[in-house]
Amino acid sequence: MYVCLCNELTSGKVREVVAAGARRMSEVYRASGCTAKCGICCRTVRQIVKEALDPHARPGVAAEARGRQPHAGALSLAIRGAG
Numbered sequence: 062m063y064v065c066l067c068n069e070l071t072s073g074k075v076r077e078v079v080a081a082g083a084r085r086m087s088e089v090y091r092a093s094g095c096t097a098k099c100g101i102c103c104r105t106v107r108q109i110v111k112e113a114l115d116p117h118a119r120p121g122v123a124a125e126a127r128g129r130q131p132h133a134g135a136l137s138l139a140i141r142g143a144g
């Protein structure tokens with residue numbers, strides 16, 4: 062699932078770079094060859110990193126995001142901006 066539309070970054074890619082050694086959000090973006098732009102995805106990316114590093118972490122935003130349409134927050138902003 063896409064978690065960052067600005068960079069076409071998926072939750073799978075985030076988990077992949079964490080498995081390869083990324084430990085911080087900035088390291089995830091760097092390892093993915095991008096940087097945070099609008100920042101809407103930061104909370105979700107941070108939560109995915111946390112959950113990937115600690116299998117006992119309480120499922121949070123990332124688990125919720127799995128059940129939502131890709132990047133619902135950005136879509137909501139786009140709709141509000143269009144009105």
Ligand code: FES
Pocket residue numbers: 064065066067068096097098099100101102103
């Ligand atoms: S959605 Fe990730 S930087 Fe904009």
